Amino acid sequence: MTNETHSARIPTEVQSVLATDCGSTTTKAILIEKKNGEYRLTVRGEAPTTVEAPFEDVTRGVLNAIREVEELAGRQILDGETIITPQEGNRGVDIYLSTSSAGGGLQMMVTGAVKAMSAESAERAALGAGAIVMDVLAANDGRLPHERIQRIRHLRPDMVLLSGGTDGGDKIKVAEMAELIAAADPKARLGTQYKLPVIYAGNKEAQSIVKERIGDRTDLEMVDNLRPTLESENLRPARDAIHHLFMEHVMAHAPGYNKLVTWTPVPVMPTPGAVGLMIETIAKEEDIDVLGVDIGGATTDVFSVFSKIFNRTVSANLGMSYSVSNVLAEAGIDNVMRWVPFQMDPGDLRNRIKNKMIRPTTIPQTLEELQVEQAISREALRLALIQHKSLAVGLKGVQQERTISDTFSQTASGETLVNMETLALVVGSGGVLSHAPRRVQSAIMMIDAFLPEFDTQLAVDSIFMMPQLGVMSTKYPHAANEVFKKDCLIRLGTCIAPVGRAKDGEACVTVTVNHAGGAPDKREVTFGQMLLMTLDAGQQAPVTLEPTKNFDVGAGKGKSRTFEAVGGVVGLIIDARGRRPFELPTDEATRVRKLTEWNKALSVYPGA
Amino acid sequence: MAHAYTPGLRVTGRTTLLKTRRLPLPGEVMVQVGAKVSADTVVARTELPGNVRTVNVANVLGLPAADVPSAMIVKVGEMVTDGQIVAQSKSFFGMFKSEAKANTTGMLESVSEITGQITLREAPIPVEVDAYIEGTVIEVMPREGVVVEASGAFIQGIFGVGGETAGRLKRVVSSPEEGLSDDKLPADCSGLILVGGSQVNRQTIMKAKERGARGIVIGGIDAEELRLLLGYDLGVAITGNETIGITVIVTEGFGRLTMAKKTFDLLGSMDGQVTSINGATQIRAGVQRPEILVPMTTVSADHVEADFAGGLDIGSSIRVIREPYFGHLGIVTELPPELRALETESHARVLKVKFADGKEAVVPRANVEMIEG
Numbered sequence: 001m002t003n004e005t006h007s008a009r010i011p012t013e014v015q016s017v018l019a020t021d022c023g024s025t026t027t028k029a030i031l032i033e034k035k036n037g038e039y040r041l042t043v044r045g046e047a048p049t050t051v052e053a054p055f056e057d058v059t060r061g062v063l064n065a066i067r068e069v070e071e072l073a074g075r076q077i078l079d080g081e082t083i084i085t086p087q088e089g090n091r092g093v094d095i096y097l098s099t100s101s102a103g104g105g106l107q108m109m110v111t112g113a114v115k116a117m118s119a120e121s122a123e124r125a126a127l128g129a130g131a132i133v134m135d136v137l138a139a140n141d142g143r144l145p146h147e148r149i150q151r152i153r154h155l156r157p158d159m160v161l162l163s164g165g166t167d168g169g170d171k172i173k174v175a176e177m178a179e180l181i182a183a184a185d186p187k188a189r190l191g192t193q194y195k196l197p198v199i200y201a202g203n204k205e206a207q208s209i210v211k212e213r214i215g216d217r218t219d220l221e222m223v224d225n226l227r228p229t230l231e232s233e234n235l236r237p238a239r240d241a242i243h244h245l246f247m248e249h250v251m252a253h254a255p256g257y258n259k260l261v262t263w264t265p266v267p268v269m270p271t272p273g274a275v276g277l278m279i280e281t282i283a284k285e286e287d288i289d290v291l292g293v294d295i296g297g298a299t300t301d302v303f304s305v306f307s308k309i310f311n312r313t314v315s316a317n318l319g320m321s322y323s324v325s326n327v328l329a330e331a332g333i334d335n336v337m338r339w340v341p342f343q344m345d346p347g348d349l350r351n352r353i354k355n356k357m358i359r360p361t362t363i364p365q366t367l368e369e370l371q372v373e374q375a376i377s378r379e380a381l382r383l384a385l386i387q388h389k390s391l392a393v394g395l396k397g398v399q400q401e402r403t404i405s406d407t408f409s410q411t412a413s414g415e416t417l418v419n420m421e422t423l424a425l426v427v428g429s430g431g432v433l434s435h436a437p438r439r440v441q442s443a444i445m446m447i448d449a450f451l452p453e454f455d456t457q458l459a460v461d462s463i464f465m466m467p468q469l470g471v472m473s474t475k476y477p478h479a480a481n482e483v484f485k486k487d488c489l490i491r492l493g494t495c496i497a498p499v500g501r502a503k504d505g506e507a508c509v510t511v512t513v514n515h516a517g518g519a520p521d522k523r524e525v526t527f528g529q530m531l532l533m534t535l536d537a538g539q540q541a542p543v544t545l546e547p548t549k550n551f552d553v554g555a556g557k558g559k560s561r562t563f564e565a566v567g568g569v570v571g572l573i574i575d576a577r578g579r580r581p582f583e584l585p586t587d588e589a590t591r592v593r594k595l596t597e598w599n600k601a602l603s604v605y606p607g608a
Numbered sequence: 609m610a611h612a613y614t615p616g617l618r619v620t621g622r623t624t625l626l627k628t629r630r631l632p633l634p635g636e637v638m639v640q641v642g643a644k645v646s647a648d649t650v651v652a653r654t655e656l657p658g659n660v661r662t663v664n665v666a667n668v669l670g671l672p673a674a675d676v677p678s679a680m681i682v683k684v685g686e687m688v689t690d691g692q693i694v695a696q697s698k699s700f701f702g703m704f705k706s707e708a709k710a711n712t713t714g715m716l717e718s719v720s721e722i723t724g725q726i727t728l729r730e731a732p733i734p735v736e737v738d739a740y741i742e743g744t745v746i747e748v749m750p751r752e753g754v755v756v757e758a759s760g761a762f763i764q765g766i767f768g769v770g771g772e773t774a775g776r777l778k779r780v781v782s783s784p785e786e787g788l789s790d791d792k793l794p795a796d797c798s799g800l801i802l803v804g805g806s807q808v809n810r811q812t813i814m815k816a817k818e819r820g821a822r823g824i825v826i827g828g829i830d831a832e833e834l835r836l837l838l839g840y841d842l843g844v845a846i847t848g849n850e851t852i853g854i855t856v857i858v859t860e861g862f863g864r865l866t867m868a869k870k871t872f873d874l875l876g877s878m879d880g881q882v883t884s885i886n887g888a889t890q891i892r893a894g895v896q897r898p899e900i901l902v903p904m905t906t907v908s909a910d911h912v913e914a915d916f917a918g919g920l921d922i923g924s925s926i927r928v929i930r931e932p933y934f935g936h937l938g939i940v941t942e943l944p945p946e947l948r949a950l951e952t953e954s955h956a957r958v959l960k961v962k963f964a965d966g967k968e969a970v971v972p973r974a975n976v977e978m979i980e981g
Contacts, residue, residue: 048974145662145725172673175722183660183717183727209722317844322891326843350831352931354862357845358767358891362930362975363956369931370952437953606953 009265010475014094016087017479018069018077019468020062021271022049022100022260025297025321025360026431027058029065030465031073031093032472032483039479041487044463045069048361049102050256057256058102059263083263096264097475099467100257101271101296106130106246109157111137111181112227113164113173118202121227122163123391124311125201125235129242130270131159132299132316137180139164139173145180152184159245160186160196160218161238162210165203167228174206178213185217195219197245201226201238221245239273246270266475272301274470275429276312278484279303281473283310288424291450293381294466295430297321297360300380302388306417311392315384320377320432321360328353331379338584339375339448341595342368367605370437374445377432381449389416420453421554427489429461440532440570440602443492447575451582453499454554455543457566458492458573491537493568497575500551502527508576509553510546513565523574530598531574535567543572573602617764617859617897619871619979625760625901626746629737630753632656637748645739645756647774647884652753655732661712666724668708669697673724679708680726682716688728689713695726740772741884742903758903761878763859763871765825768887768898769838769847770855775822777875777883777902779803784872787864788826790815797821801883801900803875807864810837813856823855823885825875825900828865848888855887857898865935868927868979878902920978926961930975937979938963 045068050061084092108131112119115138164174198218223237279292283305292303364370473480543565549558635654695708714730743758788804798820890896942960
């Protein structure tokens, strides 16, 4: 489908929008309607994603999710298996949009000349576009040429991003990588009938060499260099090309997608690309450092904006269903067990995790099952942040472009940009966070996994709709923003975590919440304690923190500080369990006792 | 929701078995339409392009890359042997010669004047595809492969390790609750696919393999036993390439789990039949579950059962696939349309089920799978 036919069917003004996100496990549909002059989410439906037999067609799950929306909204949207557009009275919707991460998402391989420079920039471009990066090849990656060739042949990516050399710089290393690709003659993952899409985003002067080497074997697209000079990065053209080829090639070959793409006039976006757009928007609008996480069934995405620099990473094998067993394999049984608030046989835990892996669409029915899932999610989130920190690093330079319209200065030089001290907001998304039965469960999962320091606001995507809003924002930014603020982002409150350590029960910090027009709420918190203080959603209040001499709350050890705290549906969580290091009791009985005590203090579970 | 979508595993006594046997690259098809084939009949073969090695001739000879083509003494397309001189440079008055040698045996594929690198391609790698099941070739895809058809039983497992193999089916336990232990193994397991009951451990699997067994079909296995069997913890359910020397198919899941009676009885009724199994599992896009195929050449095509695909209704036979009723079989008695609160405080679509022992329970619809009643 050409862009012309796409745009021809896109209305400029809409009264109703139906949007779906086809995840690897669940397909989510939302209906947004303009009522009384404002755009609001009206209903949401979901159904299992239907990539498995007997259907093997993603549109079945989409239709099931839409039917649920129809039932709940009490209006007709489908005429048989056709979405009625535009809206006529109470029938149909003005536009249908979709994002997708089903079908294993977008799997890419990237290459560059130098591992720490163009290859790393290429990796950031691919990740920023929503891809899973299967491998990064570089002329100096320590592998022998035949090993690289074997690797390319073995991986069968959906697409390759080839970069290398600054404009006017090195051509030889670029040619070397192109020759490796030519020798490997890789086949695309889906369908052997079409040529593998390759994007070249390297030294402009090497374009003809690349074309000569691989032009006839691959479906080659040339875009501007993503690393035009050593000091600058220009990722946007490569990101756009990836989105374009994702539609043209990958989606067209996944089960049922050839049908899905004809249902919507707006290109189907990779889910993480759409979520990234929303995270960038929050950081820009509030001018703060933000960390976003989207924990799915197969993968966990981490997005961050620190010092105005956007980064996204994906941990391809950390997730809560398909990849749940890999969380156990990577974290180890002890790290998962340390979050389980009851005594449990490790063999039983292993079996439960493996059973979830082979039957990924099941849900916890008992409280213990829920607690086990939430224990695993903490480790998935923790490991995903570690991976993110290692890639969200600064360039050795002074200037770079991360979006087409903005040029930001940057002072970091290869250090991680992720700074828990300056982090102002954590936004959680994905089933285990968005659908936790109690919002405080989402808050504590994120606190345990990320260990924020000083004061950090927490929020969740209410019902996991950031992907749909992300794709919607490409055509209707105002409507997407309105729904995002009013219906999507749920403010949980603020976590206050003094940095330092002491003995259990020793004084740690005194917290005073100065409620407007009310008496100050003053509490003394001891080390090893968790405490919940009231500050409702929509409220703000000056909070004074007076730490003891071993603790830092953002003004230096032992120094007091007052800041404006943001409330939420949970409130203020005072986490005096210590930082740097954060340690949990190692013997089982003490661990269970402490976890139970904390859960009770915050009312994390029923009956606690 | 009018129709709940609930994936189920197929357990069918008689159906048409169709197996597409395709080459990874175009090649030669060895059989014709109508040919009777057995599991090990080679139906198609091809050659994969050989592995590639590179030699940076510019570096070896100390030449600019642009001079490499003129230093070559072997032409593109010619064969070379490992150690053979492929390029030479002459130095001052021709007194000293530098030489670059091939690092493998193969064909000189390319010479680059940009990188100074040459590529050598090794001999092609032969690949053969067998019929996998006993049956009849009903379609030939020229240069690609064939479709083999048979009538027989088709059973899907939930998870497996190890690839395609074939052997004679032998049930070695008397009830689906019984575990498969060393003492149940026949002294000679040559060419057998053993059917156990509820559980097997790695020692028994390895002993069966030592005695010649080709495969094991079992209700459950402990995750820890699987880890020890494979030598690593399986992170993602993508299997089939394990090199443990035996294929294991698990029908129910991890832990000690009674094999579904229908599966157990069906497998028992086909004792001694030549059976093809494949443990390959891929729980991702294009999901693949392990399979057991028992072609029965005497069964006529008239007995083919309708394909199983449909929604959940009152009266549907189901199996619960998650705690606290994991493995229980029952009949759906109620499908309330509204969301119901679970013990976790989550709200989910549920169903009421009557188990075989007469007890009733409410379970989330997401935690059941349909079975063919």
